[in-house]
Amino acid sequence: MSLKMKPEELAQTISYKPPKKHWMDVRVEYKKGSYNYAGNPESLKYVHQPNPRKWQPYEENWKLPENWKEIILEGFRERIDKFRSLKLFMDICVRCGACADKCHFFIGSGDPKNMPVLRAELLRAVYRKEFTLAGKLMAKMAGATELTFDVLKEWFYYFYQCTQCRRCSVFCPYGIDTAEITFIARELMNLIGVNIDWVMTPVANSHRTGNHLGIQPHGFKDSIEFARDDLEDLTGIRVEIPINKKGAEILFVIPSADYFAEPHYYTLLGYMALFHEIGLDFTFSTYASEGGNFGSFVSHELMKVLNAKIYAEAKRLKVKWILGGECGHMWRILHQYMDTLNGPADFLEVPKSPITRTVFENTRSTKMVHITEFTADLIKNNKIKLDKSRNDHWHATFHDSCNPARGMGLLEEPRYILKSVLNNFTEMPDNTIREQTFCCGSGAGLGTEENFEMRMRGGFPRANAVKYVAENNGVNLLTCICAIDKATLPPLLQYWVPGVEVGGIHELVGNALVMKGENERKTDLRNNPSPGKEDI
Amino acid sequence: MKFYEILEQHKSQIAEKWLKAVIETYPGDAGKFLFENKNQFGNPIGYTFSKRLPEILDELINPTEPQKLNIAIDDLMKIRAVQEFTPSEAVGFFFLLKKIIRKEYHHDENAQMLFREVLEFESRIDQAVSLAFDIYVGLKEKIYEIKAGETKAQYGKMVERLNKKYGD
Numbered sequence: 001m002s003l004k005m006k007p008e009e010l011a012q013t014i015s016y017k018p019p020k021k022h023w024m025d026v027r028v029e030y031k032k033g034s035y036n037y038a039g040n041p042e043s044l045k046y047v048h049q050p051n052p053r054k055w056q057p058y059e060e061n062w063k064l065p066e067n068w069k070e071i072i073l074e075g076f077r078e079r080i081d082k083f084r085s086l087k088l089f090m091d092i093c094v095r096c097g098a099c100a101d102k103c104h105f106f107i108g109s110g111d112p113k114n115m116p117v118l119r120a121e122l123l124r125a126v127y128r129k130e131f132t133l134a135g136k137l138m139a140k141m142a143g144a145t146e147l148t149f150d151v152l153k154e155w156f157y158y159f160y161q162c163t164q165c166r167r168c169s170v171f172c173p174y175g176i177d178t179a180e181i182t183f184i185a186r187e188l189m190n191l192i193g194v195n196i197d198w199v200m201t202p203v204a205n206s207h208r209t210g211n212h213l214g215i216q217p218h219g220f221k222d223s224i225e226f227a228r229d230d231l232e233d234l235t236g237i238r239v240e241i242p243i244n245k246k247g248a249e250i251l252f253v254i255p256s257a258d259y260f261a262e263p264h265y266y267t268l269l270g271y272m273a274l275f276h277e278i279g280l281d282f283t284f285s286t287y288a289s290e291g292g293n294f295g296s297f298v299s300h301e302l303m304k305v306l307n308a309k310i311y312a313e314a315k316r317l318k319v320k321w322i323l324g325g326e327c328g329h330m331w332r333i334l335h336q337y338m339d340t341l342n343g344p345a346d347f348l349e350v351p352k353s354p355i356t357r358t359v360f361e362n363t364r365s366t367k368m369v370h371i372t373e374f375t376a377d378l379i380k381n382n383k384i385k386l387d388k389s390r391n392d393h394w395h396a397t398f399h400d401s402c403n404p405a406r407g408m409g410l411l412e413e414p415r416y417i418l419k420s421v422l423n424n425f426t427e428m429p430d431n432t433i434r435e436q437t438f439c440c441g442s443g444a445g446l447g448t449e450e451n452f453e454m455r456m457r458g459g460f461p462r463a464n465a466v467k468y469v470a471e472n473n474g475v476n477l478l479t480c481i482c483a484i485d486k487a488t489l490p491p492l493l494q495y496w497v498p499g500v501e502v503g504g505i506h507e508l509v510g511n512a513l514v515m516k517g518e519n520e521r522k523t524d525l526r527n528n529p530s531p532g533k534e535d536i
Numbered sequence: 537m538k539f540y541e542i543l544e545q546h547k548s549q550i551a552e553k554w555l556k557a558v559i560e561t562y563p564g565d566a567g568k569f570l571f572e573n574k575n576q577f578g579n580p581i582g583y584t585f586s587k588r589l590p591e592i593l594d595e596l597i598n599p600t601e602p603q604k605l606n607i608a609i610d611d612l613m614k615i616r617a618v619q620e621f622t623p624s625e626a627v628g629f630f631f632l633l634k635k636i637i638r639k640e641y642h643h644d645e646n647a648q649m650l651f652r653e654v655l656e657f658e659s660r661i662d663q664a665v666s667l668a669f670d671i672y673v674g675l676k677e678k679i680y681e682i683k684a685g686e687t688k689a690q691y692g693k694m695v696e697r698l699n700k701k702y703g704d
Contacts, residue, residue: 031620033618034620100565100569101569101573101578101579106566107578107579107580107581108580108581109619109620110562110563110566110570110581110619111562111563111566111620112563112564112565112566115565222697223693223694223697226693226697226700257690259693260690260691260692260693260694261689261690261691261692261693262689262692262693263689265692265693429576429577431575431577431578432577449683449686449687452679452682452683453618453619453679454618456618456679457618457619460580460581460615460618461577461578461580464576464577464580464584465577468576468577487686487689487690490686490689491682491683491685491686494678494682494685495614495618495675495678495679495682496614
């Protein structure tokens, strides 16, 4: 650059553009705020996973086994033979681009490798190179790449920037399920011990005690009893909470955050109030004390191991059927995999509501009913008394949690309940709800502190829609039916839409529920003054 | 004709060029999507920039109330502060405006004559950058506060229970 340039000429030479390289040639850089810490070796050992050691993704040496490439390629070959869907997904993509602008991480980051097609291409390129003739002969032309350490670093970076929400798959004309591609990529990396701690430690804990924080049976009992005391303070009614009760009619499985995190806890109070009011014969299990299945974020085998406790506990406690709480991916696993993983549940009966006598035909095979199906049925049959005005301090909208919405098609029941327990409800714009719902940006193990900036990017499309109804309609509560949502949407909204809170559907049910013999409700379940009771 | 009149006259073209330049700070194929998709909910980055940049430009040419500039810059910085940009890259898109104006309008005969106004306008841009930087730092602080609060909420009820049982 010449020093004789005039200032205005010099100004023209400053480049603000990112480097123009072929997308496959840009090396990944691990920047703070956009990756997750590596799995703790102790947790890996606990569940007998390969290559436990201390390492971090930002380090140069990942301490991989010497033959890591062979391990991955062998694993890849094995899975191509095993899963016909995988082979199909590797072969049939025509790169039409229908999915390209549908991923919340791409929309919120502007990083092209977060286009689902390109993310999947990271795996496909290696597939072509290793398993197709064209790729072997004419690598570059066929879009084929050799598996190198740089490629592995990209896999780790981008497959842990996918929340397996499946929004892209809704738009794929071939029905390619990118979430399943992410499943496989993570599974392959796990073969050489490349995984993240917010998946592996919860997996180890869930395996040991049944829930992801490792809470033991007496701790579980203590938590539930604490909630019972709180509910008594709020309503004046002391409810029965059966735990490990043999011969109960129903086993109730919830995400563990319901009994220790906020705002989940208020949903737990809501379930308890409801079950007491209708006199439900149910039980909690101290081992099936977590619906969430962190195993599904890393491998099919670990998903199966962690899922097994639900049927095992149902069998041990001799219940007739299973009811599940406001959990996210528990429902996708139930809907898509549970039957083949750990079924058939032929020792259970087809679920039938003891209150309304409704038979839940849709659950004939899995024997497990979603709490919103159950409650919607109670409301439809006028079995509970509700006072909507007790939720008048809320103007709610509903976030379709990805897994219940796209993973099992649960779209109407939550809305039906909301409209029955609440006067003020506004939907977000059409292309952000139901099947097209935008992910919270923190699912599938990504909801960590160290990954915070990435989560804010990924959650931007969701928050942007919330902002719209907050500004235009006065919405102040985002309701949802997933524990990860309840944990990660509050920080998301504090950043993008301060002033909007997050809550569960059964929290609002609990507020509106008129219980026989209750004290006058002066507060809602959050212990905030009820509408009209602010001065008391 | 005064320099501000020249700017006023070409405002929409300048804003369009500025938007294009900002979008080009995103890598590769992203630009096309961010620029062309006009859906408020399908493309919130593109939408927010195409709404806020002309507002900022307008305020720089005809300052009305500081709050307007603040709101518009805040919206943009929220996006840039959590994306893969260094702090200088995050706020640096204001300099792109200088570049556009220098390239297009410095050679305008009138602009050359109205050098004082040109300098004044550029210092308004500098002020906007300072404001953007303050907002950026404020947002980063907010992120740390939110992170701390998140950890507390994750185990909030457990801590409350322990305190109740064993005293504070």
